[in-house]
Amino acid sequence: MRIIAIDAMGGENAPKAIVKAVLQAKAELTETKFILFGNAKQINKLVGSDKDRVEVVATTEVINDEDEPVKAIRSKKDSSLVVAARYVKEGKADALLSLGNTGALLSCGIFIIGRIKGIARPGLMPTLPVKNSDDGFNMIDVGANAKSKPEYILAWARMAVYYAEKVRGIANPRVALLNNGAESDKGDDVHQAAYQLLLDSDLNFVGNIEGNELLEGNADVVATDGFTGNAVLKNIEGTSSVLIHLLKDSLLNNGLKAKVGALLIKNALKGLISKFDTAKYGGAVLLGVNAPVVKTHGRSDQRAIYFTLKQIDKILSEKIIDEFKAEFSAAE
Amino acid sequence: MRIIAIDAMGGENAPKAIVKAVLQAKAELTETKFILFGNAKQINKLVGSDKDRVEVVATTEVINDEDEPVKAIRSKKDSSLVVAARYVKEGKADALLSLGNTGALLSCGIFIIGRIKGIARPGLMPTLPVKNSDDGFNMIDVGANAKSKPEYILAWARMAVYYAEKVRGIANPRVALLNNGAESDKGDDVHQAAYQLLLDSDLNFVGNIEGNELLEGNADVVATDGFTGNAVLKNIEGTSSVLIHLLKDSLLNNGLKAKVGALLIKNALKGLISKFDTAKYGGAVLLGVNAPVVKTHGRSDQRAIYFTLKQIDKILSEKIIDEFKAEFSAAE
Numbered sequence: 001m002r003i004i005a006i007d008a009m010g011g012e013n014a015p016k017a018i019v020k021a022v023l024q025a026k027a028e029l030t031e032t033k034f035i036l037f038g039n040a041k042q043i044n045k046l047v048g049s050d051k052d053r054v055e056v057v058a059t060t061e062v063i064n065d066e067d068e069p070v071k072a073i074r075s076k077k078d079s080s081l082v083v084a085a086r087y088v089k090e091g092k093a094d095a096l097l098s099l100g101n102t103g104a105l106l107s108c109g110i111f112i113i114g115r116i117k118g119i120a121r122p123g124l125m126p127t128l129p130v131k132n133s134d135d136g137f138n139m140i141d142v143g144a145n146a147k148s149k150p151e152y153i154l155a156w157a158r159m160a161v162y163y164a165e166k167v168r169g170i171a172n173p174r175v176a177l178l179n180n181g182a183e184s185d186k187g188d189d190v191h192q193a194a195y196q197l198l199l200d201s202d203l204n205f206v207g208n209i210e211g212n213e214l215l216e217g218n219a220d221v222v223a224t225d226g227f228t229g230n231a232v233l234k235n236i237e238g239t240s241s242v243l244i245h246l247l248k249d250s251l252l253n254n255g256l257k258a259k260v261g262a263l264l265i266k267n268a269l270k271g272l273i274s275k276f277d278t279a280k281y282g283g284a285v286l287l288g289v290n291a292p293v294v295k296t297h298g299r300s301d302q303r304a305i306y307f308t309l310k311q312i313d314k315i316l317s318e319k320i321i322d323e324f325k326a327e328f329s330a331a332e
Numbered sequence: 333m334r335i336i337a338i339d340a341m342g343g344e345n346a347p348k349a350i351v352k353a354v355l356q357a358k359a360e361l362t363e364t365k366f367i368l369f370g371n372a373k374q375i376n377k378l379v380g381s382d383k384d385r386v387e388v389v390a391t392t393e394v395i396n397d398e399d400e401p402v403k404a405i406r407s408k409k410d411s412s413l414v415v416a417a418r419y420v421k422e423g424k425a426d427a428l429l430s431l432g433n434t435g436a437l438l439s440c441g442i443f444i445i446g447r448i449k450g451i452a453r454p455g456l457m458p459t460l461p462v463k464n465s466d467d468g469f470n471m472i473d474v475g476a477n478a479k480s481k482p483e484y485i486l487a488w489a490r491m492a493v494y495y496a497e498k499v500r501g502i503a504n505p506r507v508a509l510l511n512n513g514a515e516s517d518k519g520d521d522v523h524q525a526a527y528q529l530l531l532d533s534d535l536n537f538v539g540n541i542e543g544n545e546l547l548e549g550n551a552d553v554v555a556t557d558g559f560t561g562n563a564v565l566k567n568i569e570g571t572s573s574v575l576i577h578l579l580k581d582s583l584l585n586n587g588l589k590a591k592v593g594a595l596l597i598k599n600a601l602k603g604l605i606s607k608f609d610t611a612k613y614g615g616a617v618l619l620g621v622n623a624p625v626v627k628t629h630g631r632s633d634q635r636a637i638y639f640t641l642k643q644i645d646k647i648l649s650e651k652i653i654d655e656f657k658a659e660f661s662a663a664e
Contacts, residue, residue, distance in 0.1 A: 147521070180475055180558075180559055187559065189479070210566050211567035212567065212570030215570055215571060227512055227523075228563050232543060232564060235546060235567045236567060237543075238545060239572060240571060242463050242547040243572060246604050247579070247601075249604075250600040250601065254599060257596050261593040261597035264593025265582075268583055272579055272582040275582075
């Protein structure tokens with residue numbers, strides 16, 4: 001039986017959307033058990049009477065978005081997140097999911113669950129949409145590390161390729177390096193050296209990719225230093241959200257004609273937005289620690305959380321963490 | 333008389349759109365002379381008979397986008413770009429504009445026109461749009477440098493503030509540092525040190541800004557290392573262009589209803605696109621060299637080039653380069 005530990009108190013729709021998503025996923029994932037951590041009274045009420053493969057663990061504290069991550073996981077020892085992470089550490093659960101404070105979750109992954117031997121720095125990896133396909137691409141690292149070395153970037157790429165193959169079903173994933181130009185000598189020392197490491201590896205390395213090409217679908221895995229990856233990931237979110245805001249705004253504030261037009265294009269727009277619906281890919285995975293540690297957006301609704309639970313179940317059933325342990329521990 | 337040297341052979345619409353823009357700007361900027369460098373036969377035909385304040389200098393070579401920048405400016409000594417840069421170097425012109433190879437233009441700025449004493453590294457600075465205002469913001473550096481030091485970032489911010497004040501008319505510009513979180517200790521060593529330098533300066537420093545906030549309009553100047561700035565700038569372009577492509581696509585391929593809707597919202601969409609019309613801000617300026625060196629997009633049409641000529645004229649009339657020379661040379 002696969003067991004997923006879930007911080008039921010994180011995110012804007014906690015615990016209701018989380019519990020509902022668990023019940024939805026449970027009906028489908030019949031070999032998986034779900035442990036919910038948080039306010040037991042609230043959660044039990046939402047779970048109802050059917051306790052098959054659902055366990056509730058009462059915790060008394062909650063880590064908020066404003067909490068300083070490392071301090072919070074040390075001081076709030078009975079928080080839903082920390083207790084859930086301890087369950088994974090102690091082998092009572094196989095994976096950790098939270099919608100709350102990203103820094104605190106990463107800290108739980110690195111300091112409580114622990115990094116895989118041979119991985120110097122775990123990397124955070126979302127799956128992002130591309131223009132003309134439903135496949136999307138993985139970008140790693142998007143901010144678990146402010147400082148990156150070439151060998152970290154190579155290890156992140158290796159793990160992401162394995163994820164793209166096993167979890168997303170992409171054959172021989174194309175790997176690109178986010179850089180400031182196409183040529184092999186582009187970038188600073190870190191990126192020049194990372195280019196060479198990727199080129200000399202057995203990965204399907206297709207070269208450098210620039211910021212404007214990310215959503216074009218020319219790579220299945222984009223390796224990047226955590227600082228740039230963080231800026232670019234947030235920028236994709238910010239730019240999309242501003243454009244969609246301006247689009248809505250211009251449709252509503254340009255008279256009756258535009259309003260009628262807006263009604264007529266409603267379905268077409270829904271199609272557009274579903275293209276950019278990242279919920280179906282699940283959450284961002286911290287790769288390089290001893291268990292799947294997954295962050296999904298604080299604003300996630302039941303559907304997004306349901307997809308993330310399915311993603312985690314797939315990661316577990318494909319045993320990719322065991323693979324990482326075998327590959328990287330041997331190298332150390 | 334202010335004199336602008338123009339590489340008339342760069343960009344997709346050269347030389348026609350360039351010459352037309354010069355004639356349009358000339359009518360308005362009555363104290364400015366324009367020197368066009370390139371194929372004299374083609375250019376003269378476009379200029380026509382009125383040669384008042386328009387000079388044509390015949391050159392025999394052209395630097396293409398595919399040329400390696402530093403090599404190209406050394407080997408193509410009679411190219412429109414290099415000869416134009418030499419005119420500026422020799423005091424026969426006051427500013428340089430090109431729509432062609434960005435790297436070659438930057439190399440001309442740094443190696444031919446030369447950096448200002450006291451500026452270790454010039455920085456490239458576009459003006460970008462924001463959500464709820466026509467003011468936009470300046471971001472510097474967006475890729476003249478792959479490696480950045482904290483003191484470069486401070487110098488770029490100082491120059492951009494001066495530009496925002498004098499050329500864009502922004503009072504007391506708010507300066508932010510692009511970083512991976514709001515807190516003062518965020519980022520790698522370079523960004524932590526840059527934060528302190530900005531904080532200790534006399535600039536109106538408002539703290540760190542993250543990639544998702546760039547277009548929100550919370551800063552007038554965003555200082556960034558050239559590597560991240562390059563990735564983010566290109567990503568803004570790429571994300572916007574993919575979204576607009578998907579929008580058009582979904583309106584055209586969702587049946588008659590969507591097509592009729594598209595007609596009705598046409599004007600509203602034009603308003604949206606004009607919000608994101610960066611042509612009105614002119615081109616990206618290489619700050620820190622002995623004259624204004626301006627790059628505008630290779631796809632620019634007459635209108636965009638016209639706005640860039642007005643921008644350059646404003647930079648010259650405000651004498652901001654003299655100001656930089658006085659301020660930074662004294663410090664060295």
